Amino acid sequence: MSGEDYLIDKAQDADTGGAEEAVFESFLKDRGLKYTKARKTLLRKVFLMHDHFTAEQLLDRLKDDGIAASKATVYRTLSVLLECSLLDAHDFGEGALYYEHTFGHQHHDHLFCLHCKRIMEFRDDEIEEHQERVTADLGFEMLSHSLKIYGICKDCGAKDSALTERYATGAYLRRSER
Amino acid sequence: MSGEDYLIDKAQDADTGGAEEAVFESFLKDRGLKYTKARKTLLRKVFLMHDHFTAEQLLDRLKDDGIAASKATVYRTLSVLLECSLLDAHDFGEGALYYEHTFGHQHHDHLFCLHCKRIMEFRDDEIEEHQERVTADLGFEMLSHSLKIYGICKDCGAKDSALTERYATGAYLRRSER
DNA sequence: GTGTCTGCAAAACCTTTGCATGATC
DNA sequence: GATCATGCAAAGGTTTTGCAGACAC
Numbered sequence: 216m217s218g219e220d221y222l223i224d225k226a227q228d229a230d231t232g233g234a235e236e237a238v239f240e241s242f243l244k245d246r247g248l249k250y251t252k253a254r255k256t257l258l259r260k261v262f263l264m265h266d267h268f269t270a271e272q273l274l275d276r277l278k279d280d281g282i283a284a285s286k287a288t289v290y291r292t293l294s295v296l297l298e299c300s301l302l303d304a305h306d307f308g309e310g311a312l313y314y315e316h317t318f319g320h321q322h323h324d325h326l327f328c329l330h331c332k333r334i335m336e337f338r339d340d341e342i343e344e345h346q347e348r349v350t351a352d353l354g355f356e357m358l359s360h361s362l363k364i365y366g367i368c369k370d371c372g373a374k375d376s377a378l379t380e381r382y383a384t385g386a387y388l389r390r391s392e393r
Numbered sequence: 394m395s396g397e398d399y400l401i402d403k404a405q406d407a408d409t410g411g412a413e414e415a416v417f418e419s420f421l422k423d424r425g426l427k428y429t430k431a432r433k434t435l436l437r438k439v440f441l442m443h444d445h446f447t448a449e450q451l452l453d454r455l456k457d458d459g460i461a462a463s464k465a466t467v468y469r470t471l472s473v474l475l476e477c478s479l480l481d482a483h484d485f486g487e488g489a490l491y492y493e494h495t496f497g498h499q500h501h502d503h504l505f506c507l508h509c510k511r512i513m514e515f516r517d518d519e520i521e522e523h524q525e526r527v528t529a530d531l532g533f534e535m536l537s538h539s540l541k542i543y544g545i546c547k548d549c550g551a552k553d554s555a556l557t558e559r560y561a562t563g564a565y566l567r568r569s570e571r
Numbered sequence: 572g573t574g575t576c577t578g579c580a581a582a583a584c585c586t587t588t589g590c591a592t593g594a595t596c
Numbered sequence: 597g598a599t600c601a602t603g604c605a606a607a608g609g610t611t612t613t614g615c616a617g618a619c620a621c
Contacts (some may be wrong), residue, residue, distance in 0.1 A: 247593050249599085250595085250601060251585070251602085261529055263585085267529045269585095271585085283603095284603095285602065285603045286522050286584095288601080288603075310585065326533055329536065335533075341523055342523045342524070344564070345519055346520070346542060348502055349515055350504070350542060353400065354547035355546055356504075356546075356550050356557050357543070357544075358545065359544070361539075361540070362538070362539070362541075363538060364533070364537050364538040365537045366528065366534045366536040368531075369531060372533075372534050379534050426575075426581095427574090429575090429620070430620095431577070432576090462577090463577065464611090465611095466577060466580080473598085488609065489608065489610060490610085490611090
């Protein structure tokens with residue numbers, strides 16, 4: 216089997232046709248919340264970002280576009296988007312959470328390059344099935360799950376074969392060395 | 394297959410016979426570091442904790458025993474223990490890292506109960522194999538990996554069937570609601 | 572004795588919150 | 597007009613760091 220069979224290419228990101236706006240709006244209405252200008256702007260921006268991003272990065276991109284939004288509003292909006300399942304958050308141990316929009320996307324797992332910080336996605340149905348089976352056997356109700364593989368990506372490994380050793384121990388877990 | 398086949402019972406924790414001390418000592422010596430009283434005490438305490446623990450909890454248990462160790466030393470020592478692979482750290486999104494000693498233990502994955510915070514461990518060789526295959530196919534050098542399943546454990550689910558719904562959305566990701 | 576370690580307090584970091592002002596329904 | 601949202605600055609929690617004194621080799 217070649218890698219392409221389960222590697223997910225975010226460049227082929229499905230065009231949602233803006234359907235996420237309807238989802239967001241009705242979610243807000245249901246809860247007596249308001250579809251404000253800031254929330255509209257943020258939703259659009261988030262769905263234009265087809266990579267994983269941190270709150271800080273989102274804030275910077277908004278600034279680049281001359282759109283002002285306070286840090287507090289960014290965090291608060293990301294929170295609401297998580298609650299209505301338009302967004303997922305992942306912690307790769309880098310200190311900040313990485314977000315990605317999920318509307319129209321299947322669950323997938325992540326590969327994280329410790330050197331260049333590139334995030335790749337893949338899906339393996341058999342792994343998913345095994346997880347289901349473990350939880351079912353244990354009477355555990357699975358609500359979410361995350362599989363992360365940390366290491367050195369092909370490109371980085373090709374450029375510098377010493378990287379493997381450098382990141383081999385638990386050393387990279389120390390914040391000061393990240 | 395019943396759950397017991399791959400569920401790991403930490404109560405049957407292997408007696409290392411104190412071999413971790415030799416590992417730690419030679420690791421330190423190799424790097425020109427010192428095997429101090431504080432490091433010795435902390436190593437022993439860590440290997441007496443057969444559950445996952447946070448830095449704060451370790452600090453508290455040391456205080457209970459009348460052993461003084463500063464917060465800074467605890468964090469610094471945990472760091473060194475991670476580097477020499479006597480310890481693993483896991484982030485379950487609770488704000489603080491959970492540590493567990495790993496000497497003499499196989500890699501395993503975790504189930505985390507969002508309600509009672511209980512951590513269970515399991516191992517599934519086929520999942521491990523699939524991960525190997527994915528990374529091999531992609532030319533990715535895997536250095537570590539973590540699979541976490543979040544949900545409601547059997548006991549909590551039996552006591553309160555409404556828990557599933559309460560934790561069902563991404564809401565629990567918000568720190569303020571944790 | 573030299574170089575490392577410890578403890579303390581202060582800082583760093585990401586994220587959340589209180590409050591007064593401003594927008595939405 | 598009542599309620600919710602925003603922005604700012606301040607606070608929150610965990611983890612890290614600077615520095616002076618203490619310890620290990």
